[in-house]
Amino acid sequence: MADLFRVALAGRDDDLVERRRPIRLWLPILVAAQSGGILLYEVMAGTSAAPPTVQLVNASLILAIVLFAGLALLRTDPDLLVETETGRSHTTDRAALSPSEQVLHDKLRESMDAGYYRTPGLTITGLAEHLGVPEHRLRALVNQRLGHRNFSAFLNRHRIGEACAILADRDRLDLPVLTIAMDLGYNSLATFNRAFRTETGTTPTDYRRERLGGTTGQN
The missing domain is CATH 1.10.10 (Arc Repressor Mutant, subunit A)
Structure with missing residues (x-):
């Protein structure tokens, strides 16, 4: 339940679509509250049947989740739908x-x-x-x-662009992939690899091998 709250907050901060940000926050919170309430009651009361008051609260939370999901997610609104950004154009006309x-x-x-x-x-x-x-x-x-x-996609477009240039540079053939990831601001190699594959469709090591004709250094 705590991780649901963490994901809800982190996802909301990263999301740039204003109409979608409240949904990414409140829907996981409602689900966590309903599920967490059931778990807490079962821990405290054991297997005994829940009194009408507890059942009413639980039913109210379920109703709130259904209504919120229905109103927020079942509208025909493309801004609320998940969409990949790979390969999209990001040019801007100053005019x-x-x-x-x-x-x-x-x-x-x-x-x-x-x-x-x-x-x-x-x-x-x-x-x-x-x-x-x-x-x-x-x-x-x-x-x-x-x-x-998403803001992470905006950052990755710049970071992975520089990573591609470094990986294709023969003068930096021996530079470890982990060092490249850390220098570009990633907190782990796994995060960098995932972002790199999303942008390019391949791993950093394979990208370096392809660009340098099969010769690779450290990774």
């Missing part, structure tokens, strides 16, 4: 941006060009503070103008 969006876009591009995406544990809140802009404006730009539905 389509408002003056304030152009300023924010330039700040964001300068920060990314300077390698700020390598910051370990970077969140959209931290990036907004670094840029000195309101978080909701940055969310809207990255989602609605740059085409990313």
Whole structure:
């Protein structure tokens, strides 16, 4: 149950679609509350039948989950649906941006060009503070103008792009994949491998082997 709360909070922070963020928070919380309540009661009361009051509370939570899921998830709203971002175009027409969006876009591009995406544990809140802009404006730009539905996908696009350049560089053939992952801000090799495969369809080691003609160094 505690992990459900953790996933709900982490997923909400990463999600850039404003209408989907409350769903990612409250639906897991309602499920955790209902399931956790049953477990807690069974631990305390054993196998005895639940009194009407407890049954009413449990039925009310189940009703709330069904109603919330129905209202939130059964609408024909493409913004609420899960969608892969691999292979999508992320180019932005400056003419389509408002003056304030152009300023924010330039700040964001300068920060990314300077390698700020390598910051370990970077969140959209931290990036907004670094840029000195309101978080909701940055969310809207990255989602609605740059085409990313999740902040992690936005970061991975920059990080994996640099990783590909490093892995294809013969002068850095002996640089371990783990070192590359850490230098790019990932907290583990598994996280880096998963992100790399999502972006490229292959593993870092296989990508290096393909680019360097079968010759690989450490990994």
